[in-house]
Amino acid sequence: MSIQKTEKYDLPKAYEFSEIEQRWYERWLSEKSFRARTDDGRPSFSIVIPPPNVTGVLHIGHALNNTLQDVLVRYHRMKGDNTLWVPGTDHAGIATQNVVERQLAGEKLSRHDLGREAFIERVWAWKEEKGGTIINQLKRLGASCDWDRERFTMDEGLSRAVREVFVRLYKEGLIYKGDYIVNWCPRCHTALADDEVEHDPTEGKLYHIRYPYADGSGYVVVATTRPETMLGDTAVAVHPEDERYQHLKSVGISLPLTGRVVPVVFDHHVQREFGTGALKVTPAHDRDDYEIGLRHDLPRLKVMDDLGVMNEAAGVYAGLDRFACRRIVVADLEAQGLIDKIEDYQHAVGKCYRCATVVEPTTSKQWFVSVKPLAAKAVAAVEEGRIKLYPNTWYRTFYAWMENIRDWCISRQIWWGHRIPAWTCEECRKLIVEVEAPDVCPDCGSTRLNQESDVLDTWFSSALWPFSTLGWPEQTRELAVFYPTSVLITSFDILFFWVARMMMMGLHIMNEVPFHDVYLHALVRDKYGKKMSKSTGNVIDPLVMIEQYGTDAFRFTLTAFAAQGREIRMDEERIDGYRRFINKLWNAARFAQMHLKEADPGITELAAEPKGLSLAHRWILSRLSTTIAGVREALDNYNFNDVASISYQFVWHEFCDWYLEWIKSDLFSEELTRRDEAKAVLLTVMEQVLKLMHPVIPFVTEEIWSQLPGRRDSIMRASFPETVEQWTDTRAETTMNLLMDVISGLRTIRTEAEVHPSANIEAMLICPDEEQRRILEQYADGIRSMVRAASLRIEASGVVPDDAGHGLVQGVELVVPLKGMIDVAGELEKLAREQVKLQKELERVVGKLSNAQFINNAPEAVVAKERDKETEIRTRLAKTAESMERLSKLR
């Protein structure tokens, strides 16, 4: 490869992405190209970003999520819609608090050393300093968010929205404070929602303990995995129809270690088959026991405090950590001979999704949202099609989940977050719930008011995101233009955490859906289908990929992988493959640029009405039109992978492989009109392709676009391609298909006979069909140059010489005389295989055609197709036999 060649062109030989990406992104920013438009009369298109945690760093899931959003946003912006993409971050209560607490721990401090206010200041300081990481990383990805509208869930405006909603729901009776059993994380000091608890299968023990009857007449064996909770037992439960225990009706149980006497209750919840069929009941420390306790009016005895340490109610065990207590309780029971047996036991243990500490179910006062009435509105909106889910496999899951929904515990015992806007009057105990802090108690006038110390679940503010980011509760122009948003793009794992709650809040507060469509994309896994995790070491870091392969290649890969499935197996090799594609496009542009440099951009008008143009031009324009239609349809239906594959196929295998090769002779021609026509169509196709692909690969398309002839504004402001009716030309496509088949067929003959690629051949085409013959004659020069043929004879009939390479496409016989170059044995073998295949196929077709049922029931067109097939197979069989006969003579 020579350096001299390169000098002829203005573009470097290989696409160098890093400088180009940086340069263009800065320019887009400085030109405010991402700014939302609110022109009257245009359709609007809006997306709110799923706000990443402010503590977050860009992982591959974000990369996928935001690439898909950017693809849609850029598409709609080019279509001329009023397009808005709102960026922002989530304050991520526990996660952020943990980060800062870790920082403090490094200074040997806890948050309690600082106190609440100082700690929160410290978190804000951290946010100002480090919180922007993921935003900058999104910029590397090319995200075209309207950055001037960046929001944070703890911003003043959004916090106001949170309080407004809280107060409204409270006053409507949809928020209440209640005693409830919650999942308590003793490390994070907070209650966790059910879906914040992860259940890992864990090896544990199942302890079978003897509970003596109060009258000393015997004992019943109960089984538990958490023996320390027995200190809080307030009953033993058995199934009402369990014959084994009918006699217990009048017997009390003397609880070991404490000597308390507890009753036996009869409850259908108890599984007779499990263990002994007797269940110890600890209403204060077990979800199911809590329910049993309610049904039988049992006392709730809390034996642990918020740190997981046994409290005074645990008597002599007070002050022990729950796990230490477990060991000692077991030892004590053993000493008294009350352990029946201890088994190894695998069970699911609930763990905190943030810190993996074993969760302790416990009772406490918490705030709740009554979600049933809200859920009903969401379900109705989905049922009525006001919100559509893509892929549609999610409907069932959605409905099932919404039916079983339980009240939402929204209070969290941490400091970082929206503090609950409720105050208790120290004098008269009145609970005051207001948007702004009250000065005095409205009932007694006392100024001794204490605000709730709990903050709200982070998802509470996220649920308001689609309207809080647009300025609610103010009635802003943004709300008027952009709410409801067009589509929400997110990962399916937060369908219920977040998506469903946005539906509820949007419908209830705004009286309108928050978005029309929900596109749920897959989870990205490694190439073996494993979850990516730091500990497994299989993480693919988007920023590393961007540096290695370029943002465009990376984005194209994510788009290509985004089929409507549930998982994506990311393989780095694919990224490299698409990097080559970007390079291919780049080189096609170099080639175009070499010819178009001096061209007047106005020449594209020649392509507007292609009737008079030569075949290849009409063909590529027709294919382009189909491609545009395909890409638009795919984009409109969120079939992102189709967007990628349709454009890939067109650019590489039609535009580059065939069109560019075919028009070289035109571009180098002495005839001015031939040259101009070629330039006109070449430029047209280049422009359309760049615009078509810009949403997916913004950088390379902008760079090439800027190099094309003429003074050019950013491609971002160019209009998205539309199909052009005049371009559709099925005749040109059929004709071109014939030529391509003939050319490929002749090339195959060359290759199989091992003719050197630079050697010329003589070729003959036997073509009985007059129309086809006319076409072949017309384009004989093109065929000759594409297959390196010194001569090309086209005949209506003829005899195939014995020592000729032979092929058959679309009824045309391809003949290449090859003296002594044919691998006779090899060819014969191949033909024999072919023959077997054809015969099998023929049998099938004939069988079908002789079936009266088929003839009568199948559509006309299908039957006709089968008939054609039969004729074709018979011809091919005959030609195969002829070829075999010919070759046999050469042996």
Add this chain to the structure above:
RNA sequence: GGGCGAAUAGCUCAGCUGGGAGAGCAUCGGCCUUACAAGCCGAGGGUCACAGGUUCGAUCCCUGUUUCGCCCACCA
């Protein structure tokens, strides 16, 4: 236990409402042919998991089985 999803070429995956199996990568052969060797031209490779059923016709619809994955609930 309940629900959902997947099973198609060596690998990663497409295949819309049933009518002759596709792509990319990998493999094999040949080429520095004037945009691209990060390339070009060719080739091989699949009982569409298995068993039934519906149908003139099933990769596609139905039933069951197997394997894998996920979600929900957790029998203490």
